[in-house]
Amino acid sequence: MGGDNPAEKALILHRARLSDPNFIFAHFSHSPDTNYSKLKFIIASSVTEACNNSVLLLGPRGCGKLAVLELVLDDLLKEYPDMITTIKLNGLLHSDDKCALKEIARQLCAEHQLSFSKLASFDDNNQFMIDILRECGLAHKTVIFVLDEFDLFAQGKQRLLYSLLDAMQSVSSQAVVVGISCRLDADQLLEKRVRSRFSHRKLLFLPPSKEDLQGLIKHMLLLPTDSNIPEDYTTEFNARLLKLLEDGRCRDIIDTLSTSDSTFNHLIRFLFIAVCHMDMKLGFLTLENFKAALAGVQRQPKLECLKDCSVLELYVLVCMMRLELREQESYNFNTIMKEYSSIHDTFQTSDYFARNVCLRAFEHLLQRELISLVDSRGHTQSVEYHPVKLLISAHELHLGLKSYRCCPAILQKIVDRG
Amino acid sequence: MSKDKTPQTTRRTTRLSASSPSLTNAVSTTSHSLTLRDLVFGGEILNADDLFSSLPGRRGVILELIRLLGPLNSKMIPLFLYGGISTGKTTTVLQIFRHLKRPFVYVSCRTCYSPRILFETILNQLLLHRKNEGNGYSSAKRCEKPADFVNHLRDALVNVINGLKEKTERSSSKKSVKWVKGNMIYLIIDNLEFVRDWDKSLSILPFLYKLYDLLKMPELGLIFISSASPDTYYSDTGYEEPIPLYFSDYTEEDLRQIFLRNQLNPKLYASFLDVVLKPFSRVTRRVDEISTAFSQLFKIYCEPLQDQTVVPNEEMKRRLFSHLQPHIAPSLNETFRVPSLCSENTANKDTFKRKVSGNKLGVPDISEEIDFHMSVCAKYLLISAFLASRNPATLDASLFDSTGGAATRKRKRKASEKSMEQKDIADQELLMKGPGTFPLERLLAIFQCITSVAEYSLEEEELGNGGSGGGAGDVGLMSDVLLQLSSLCSANFISKGSSCPLEGSTRYRCTVDENMVLKVARSMKFPLSKYLYRN
CATH class of the missing domain: 3.40.50.300 (P-loop containing nucleotide triphosphate hydrolases)
Known part of the structure; x- marks a missing residue:
């Protein structure tokens, strides 16, 4: 169990370092x-x-x-x-x-x-x-x-x-x-x-500058020579890491990371995921690890959510988007249903479902927090009459529809036109 | 649910009862004291293959999660798992811990609905304390404030971790079977989205996020599970975000694998899924909703078969499909709900059967009868409330006057463009505002109008109406009506609003939809459409 493989030892060491909030700042103490x-x-x-x-x-x-x-x-x-x-x-x-x-x-x-x-x-x-x-x-x-x-x-x-x-x-x-x-x-x-x-x-206290980042990464990831990890492994690991950090693509990744959020914590989380992705059989950090970590840190929850929507839920979203584009100041489920049936009338879609099914889809969207009720307090009415609003922008919806696996052509068309 | 049973049981019965066999067969052991062993899943070892096969469509996420949890005794940064409802977040995490055999504490913010209960539940588990008769069902430590909680938690964790370290040392020397691995302890906090609705959410959420930094105990692993994405957690001054991990909804292929698990006749079910899965997944991909719909449909699908174990050939598939086809569209247009008669089922089997047979005949989802008892008076009251909500108050006189109302109404003027526009705006408003409110007086007036009409036409109703006939009876009727009104209010058919600031009287609103009222009216043979104003 653990201990035979130097890579695993290195991983445990890295994880201990990364989860210790003080370690990274020891870099500056000198x-x-x-x-x-x-x-x-x-x-x-x-x-x-x-x-x-x-x-x-x-x-x-x-x-x-x-x-x-x-x-x-x-x-x-x-x-x-x-x-x-x-x-x-x-x-x-x-x-x-x-x-x-x-x-x-x-x-x-x-x-x-x-x-x-x-x-x-x-x-x-x-x-x-x-x-x-x-x-x-x-x-x-x-x-x-x-x-x-x-x-x-x-x-x-x-x-x-x-x-x-x-x-x-x-x-x-x-x-x-x-x-x-x-x-x-x-x-x-x-x-x-x-x-x-x-x-x-x-x-x-300010976030580290871009110049500091390289030094910090080296500080965090280079293995110490005085640990119980075999020495030949340590030297090779360090040599490979230094070579990787010189790579232009790796620098690009770190640049993208620091443009969105350049705090120490963000960097630590990024490195933590990268280290977790290290292949135990290979035993060294690769560019793929950093790529995976970047994807893991920079998430776009709304787009992920859009990808998970069913087709009917997308219809509801598109209806709401059309209403918002028409600058209707407030609308509720009934207005959306009217829009939905008008889309159905003009395009003769195959996805026409009963009102209560749409209401269920509407409630799912509320649960997914892609849409929300405007001022939910003080309303004794049922949910159909609550004014609602979209929590995503038209651009996000557009991107979401594009990346959706089998988006109905009609929806794409409506959104493109709007 | 046709979904696999094992994860379900683990979730429902929690670890405490599922893990220790001594508990399940000896319920009377009040003196049974918990040990560190109860922090781990007991029972059989779950190997990696079983782990993957028990959770179809979750392979990628499981690998990622195991990677983030890391090898034995490795420290970790808090994790945040999120994803839609019924995507197997909790099940996956718990199964992984069963596989890894690492100690953990699981709490759900759904059951622990206040900070105090949350804190005490965590501490109870860590202190190996169980509420029972002996201690008067009290918690091990009473703590309400986060400050106390942190102090208690630190002590409890130190104890547990020391215990674990001892155990591992001893077991490594004895080479006995290891029931627990490592000396990390993991704290899993489920349903974090509920915390947002708590009273003190503004201080509790940042506190929970900061728990790891506050404790400064690297042996603690924190895992948050939430159905809401991290960007929906707001805080004044922000918080240090944990590492996010996303559980995506199941794809169609995943759903197929999930539904094919634990089927008696997989071939038959596969052919059934070929037919139904595609249309249904356009509406929703939630396992819980689809499975309720499918269980009904599959019964219909199997009807022509005598022997449910046959392997269907092409010809039979076609036959079964043509049998099922008429049912797909109606059931798509039904909300995927558990039949409302569920609770009555056991008591009243035959009504259930009638309902099912009704479905078989291809009758649309609206059943003709209301499926609960209402008194005649309450029915009239509901109808009049509905009318009062939908009709404009100004038209009451013309609708309910003795000459018979609606038929005499005529529109002579041709609609000009402007009036059309106004009508559009009015339509819009009606859609937005929903049913209108009305004072009690108006409700009673309409009620008396329609009951008097009904008395003329249907004399036998008089008996049912209780206190009718003669002026003396009216008073009895009134008190009865008010009683009925309050019971309708408590049944949420009519909602009681706040009092109007100008008039000072309470206003009511009918919350029942038209289908329901139509059903009620039909049962009374009441001509509802005659009195309903439609613009």
Whole structure:
């Protein structure tokens, strides 16, 4: 079972690397003038100089805000053991102030081997936090609060942010608040009393540039020479990979990938699928793997959905498209049926079905979410009378009909004309 | 359903009862405690060939999924499986896990209809806890908030993974039969599309997507299954998308293979499919709908045969086809529904037979009778509600006056172009608006008009009408009518709208379609068309 085949070992290694969100960012940790070094400087200075600090990490999703922070914290923990306590909160979990303070108390208790009381009130926990902060400050220990999804903490009354930042105003405490958000206006969401206590340090995280991509892929996929994988396999794998990355077609694939979405996460997903497609018997990555991965990452759900529609469902869609092209402001199933029968009258199609069958097809389309009800609230009527709208464009429908396996010629004609 | 039975059972009975044989034969074992073994499919080993043959038309997807799941103990990024309804998403995943023998936890957001139930169900399975009489059917951990859930889940996962690691070490030393492979645990969350309708969907969905990053446990594999495509999940600030994998609908060829499975006489069924599959797949390709339609049709198809095990030759095929042909078109135009009398079937066999024989004679789908009981009063009430909804209120006087209404109406003016246009617009509006609303007073007025007419023509109806004859009876009638009205409302034949802001009274609307009312009117011998205004 696993282990005999070097390719399988390599695959397991690759998958472990790719599913670890921090690994990819280790690539940047050595070069200066990156967010990594800036962030490290900020936190390290407040650890060594015993001061309070706060910073916001902003940038789109999947650009490694949290991952870089964790790398920094790991490094600092090695440099200054026993001087740092990290408290991690997430806006998705702890946006409620009470719940957040409880979690802070819980993590502080776990850190300092104290017993945690579930029944403690908001004020108890608040007082506890302030006390601990003071104690830590006296012992020259830094408490680092990581607030992921920072924008969600800014909902409501912001009591947590206020009490946290207010506690940091005293000289005796020694804490850093790191907010992470994908909303670039996150600091504008703060109330005045909170904002005035917040240092407006911001670090912007951006997706990698095209030049970086090649380096990142090499960083992710080249096998290390010091692993338990046989050495001759490793050298051949790496040589083949480098040759492949030089290939123009491979560069094209990576270019297409980065034009649609050039974040780190997107790249990781792409590489993950590529690695999964690696042929175990061959044992090396090929161009086909990258092609398959590109197809796997860039999906067009609406077109896929159109391909799955039955002929009758296509008729309904085409009827709706005709109604929309005529700029009819709202229409429902009855109007569509009228259009359907008029198409039948003019073209004498063989696909003419009863009203209830069409209604079923109509409901299928609703389930497929190719069409939707306009404002489904407040209607007591049955579905036939609901106004509906198309969720696909005329162009998409056109493409869909073209790629449909045996699309009736009439539908094609109607859409071409319209 | 003629679809293969095995995946069906796995889905319905879930792993807990399907896997452990000790459970099925000893239901009384309340003290039976769950072990790690219950996180894996028990029973016979499903090899790769069986896996492919049990799921026709899914070979490509299965290979892809196995590739993404990877070899033993390999980490993975969350997956998102999506595809239309009844394309075998759940079945495929569960069968693959049966084949791989890896531990997993399966929850469906259809049955776990709130965050709390979802969280507790996951934890119960991981903590090997079963609700029973002993613990008062309570969950192992009570948790409502995502924050608590993450903490509990982390603890539970660490326990389970440690247990698995121990097991694998022990079993590798003993060389015993492995019932579980690897020390990864997979969490499968099915029917994710339902979460969108939950109250807190805006926070729960991003939370579920982010679960993998929150836990930071590489030993956990997350698999989402949804019938809605990933682009239909909206979120304010977005989320990190899992790897998508698409299950396409079955093609015609796939459908043929699916229906040919588990058939007693495949040759005969194949010849049947040759005839029916093509027209039906133009309407829908959903297995569940087609199979209900086919089961009826196949019975008809087999009727001329004495022996259902014969291998049909060309001549017989032609004969059977000519026998079936008249039935195809009507059944195409029927919605593929389970017969509505299904529940009554067991109690009332002969009515069912009559219905079937009616179908045999080639009678179109509209059966002549309404298949439930309604009192005479309710029938009249329904008719009057229908009339009140369809007719414009201004015409009531001319339709229902004592001289006999509609016949006297005449149109003298020639329709000018403008009026034609107006009529078009009015038509359009009628199509859009649907049946109109009406106040209670109008309904009662129409009701009294038509019952009085009916009393003149049919005197025996008087008895059925309860309190008729004389002024004193009218009061009784009124209370009876109101009772009937409320029962019609609760049967959803008439919908009660909000009160009109101007008049302040409640307005009603008839939601029944014309066919139904025609049936009712026919059963009363009521001349409906005479009173119905058609423009």
